[in-house]
Amino acid sequence: MGKPLQLTCNSGANPAATHTWYKDNQTLPRGSKDIYLFASITLADKGNYHCESKNKYGQINSTSVHIDVQYAPKLLSVSMSPSAEIEEGSSVTLNCSSDANPAAKYTWYKKNEDSPKASGQIFTITDFRAEHSGNYSCEAQNKLGRSNSTSIHLTVVAGSMKLVAAGSVTAVSVGIMILIAFLVIRRKRSSKPTAEAERETRQ
Structure with missing residues (x-):
């Protein structure tokens, strides 16, 4: 993404053909030249392209070429389930998502700890205890780069069954x-x- 790209349409017609370019079968408004130039590829340029060559004797369509725009992870977000307070002894699941191409790989970290806590898009903590409380974040990475999410704070509260028992x-x-x-x-x-x-x- 961000690099120039050139598509060329060759027909070998006589008399010379005019060319029309299409993206996902929609006509592109850039005249009838045999070269289609992208000054700087963006995500919006992703799609299937082909050209049509035409002279007074007929017309022919080229095969289609797919432009796959790749980019580093962005728009990271972290969600948790359940979203309410976490009762001691229960389970909590964290989910990390991002917009990336190719797909990102995920790593989970807890604040003030050097070693990763888990890998994968979903991180589940079973039998949640006081020592699990803290700030968690995920890192998304592909071959083009990496990005870190904002942290989410997890804290434990007394289980309802314990409160009932105490009562x-x-x-x-x-x-x-x-x-x-x-x-x-x-x-x-x-x-x-x-x-x-x-x-x-x-x-």
Whole structure:
């Protein structure tokens, strides 16, 4: 991408032929010359090209040539699933995408760590723990260059099941305390008539 390119149409006609150029079967508005010149190839120039040669005796179409515009990775983006807070012990999946030709290869990094965490477009962390929290980014690379994404921050929160369990333990503890208090009060009340009866018998 960014380099010049020239297409040439040869027909060997007599009288000399005029030429019409086509991209993806659509006429190109550059006259009837036998040379089609790209001053600087861009992504928009990708497609299939052919020429048509014509004189008063007839016309003929050339075979088609495909222009494949290649470029380094760009427009990197990182997404995560689930997109909400990550519960401790659950799994989280990161996905890195880019616009590249040829297709890019992906490498995952965690901030402040030198070694890559994973390779491939998708990175899954199972059994997410506190030590997994941090900033993650991906690098996309092909033979024409490389590009890095912005980082995405992952942080762990207490699992809902643990919160439910903690609430259950608290409820059970409170229930036991209430039961003990009830039994103590009941014992005191039941002991009063017995004490009074003993006093009356002594009198």
